[in-house]
Amino acid sequence: MSGFQPFEIIPGDPTQSLVILGDHAMNRLPPEYGDLGLPASAFTRHIAYDIGVEDVTRKLSQRLGVPAVMGCFSRLLIDPNRGEDDPTLIMKLSDGMVIPANHPLSDEERERRLNRYHRPYHDAVASTIAETWRKSDKPPLVISLHSFTHAWKGVARPWHAGVLWDTDPRAVQPLLKALSADPALVVGDNEPYDGALRGDTMHRHCSMTGLAHALLEIRQDLIADAAGVDEWVDRLAPILATMAAQPELHEVELHGSRVI
Numbered sequence: 001m002s003g004f005q006p007f008e009i010i011p012g013d014p015t016q017s018l019v020i021l022g023d024h025a026m027n028r029l030p031p032e033y034g035d036l037g038l039p040a041s042a043f044t045r046h047i048a049y050d051i052g053v054e055d056v057t058r059k060l061s062q063r064l065g066v067p068a069v070m071g072c073f074s075r076l077l078i079d080p081n082r083g084e085d086d087p088t089l090i091m092k093l094s095d096g097m098v099i100p101a102n103h104p105l106s107d108e109e110r111e112r113r114l115n116r117y118h119r120p121y122h123d124a125v126a127s128t129i130a131e132t133w134r135k136s137d138k139p140p141l142v143i144s145l146h147s148f149t150h151a152w153k154g155v156a157r158p159w160h161a162g163v164l165w166d167t168d169p170r171a172v173q174p175l176l177k178a179l180s181a182d183p184a185l186v187v188g189d190n191e192p193y194d195g196a197l198r199g200d201t202m203h204r205h206c207s208m209t210g211l212a213h214a215l216l217e218i219r220q221d222l223i224a225d226a227a228g229v230d231e232w233v234d235r236l237a238p239i240l241a242t243m244a245a246q247p248e249l250h251e252v253e254l255h256g257s258r259v260i
Contacts, residue, residue: 012067015135036098052223083199162188164195210252
C-alpha cells in the first residue's frame with residue numbers, strides 16, 4: 001500500500017462551530033493507479049475534480065480560521081460525494097470519456113478503493129464534525145464547496161453559483177438571500193443540480209444527523225485563477241461568518257429527506 005493520504009484536514013478554531021468541506025478538491029491519484037489509462041489532459045477537466053475548489057477552501061478556512069476537510073483523490077478513482085451503493089460511485093464513462101481502469105472492475109477492487117480512499121475520507125469528515133461539536137459545545141454548521149462547468153452539452157449555464165439542498169432550509173435560505181443580494185450574480189436554487197442525493201456527503205453527515213448545512217456550487221470559470229478565487233473568498237467569508245453566528249443554525253433538527 002502506498003503512503004497516499006486520501007484526505008487533508010485543515011486545522012481551525014472549532015469554537016466557531018463551522019466546518020467547510022471540499023469533496024472534489026483535488027485531481028490526484030495514488031501512484032499504483034498510474035493515470036487510469038487516461039491522457040494527462042483528462043485530469044485538467046471537471047471530470048477529474050472541481051476546478052478552483054481547493055484554493056477557495058484553503059483561503060476561506062484561513063480567512064475564517066475554521067477547520068476544513070478536503071478529498072485528496074480524483075473523483076475518477078472513486079467519488080467521495082456518492083453513497084457506497086450509488087451506480088456512479090466509480091465511473092466507467094464521464095462526459096464522453098471512457099475510463100479504462102474502471103471497466104471491468106472486480107468486486108475486490110471496488111472494496112479496495114472504498115477501504116483505502118472513500119471510507120477514510122468520510123471518517124475524517126465525521127471526526128472533524130464531532131471534534132468541532134465537542135469543543136464548541138454546539139452542533140456545527142457545515143458548508144460543502146463544489147464547482148460546475150460554465151456549459152453542459154453545448155448549452156450555457158446562466159448561474160454564477162447555485163445552492164443545493166434536500167429538505168432542511170435553515171442554512172440554505174440565508175445563503176441564497178445573501179448571494180442574491182448582489183445584482184451582478186445569478187444564483188440558482190437547486191441549480192444546476194438537485195441537492196437530494198441518497199448517501200452523498202451532505203445526506204450522510206448532515207441530513208441524517210440533523211445538522212444545518214448547504215452545498216454551494218460556484219461556476220468553474222469564475223474561480224479558475226487567483227483573482228477569481230480571491231473575489232469569491234472576499235464574498236463568502238462575511239456571509240459564512242454571519243451565518244455561523246446565528247444560534248438557529250446550531251440546533252439539531254431532523255427535516256427528513258426526499259430520497260428516503
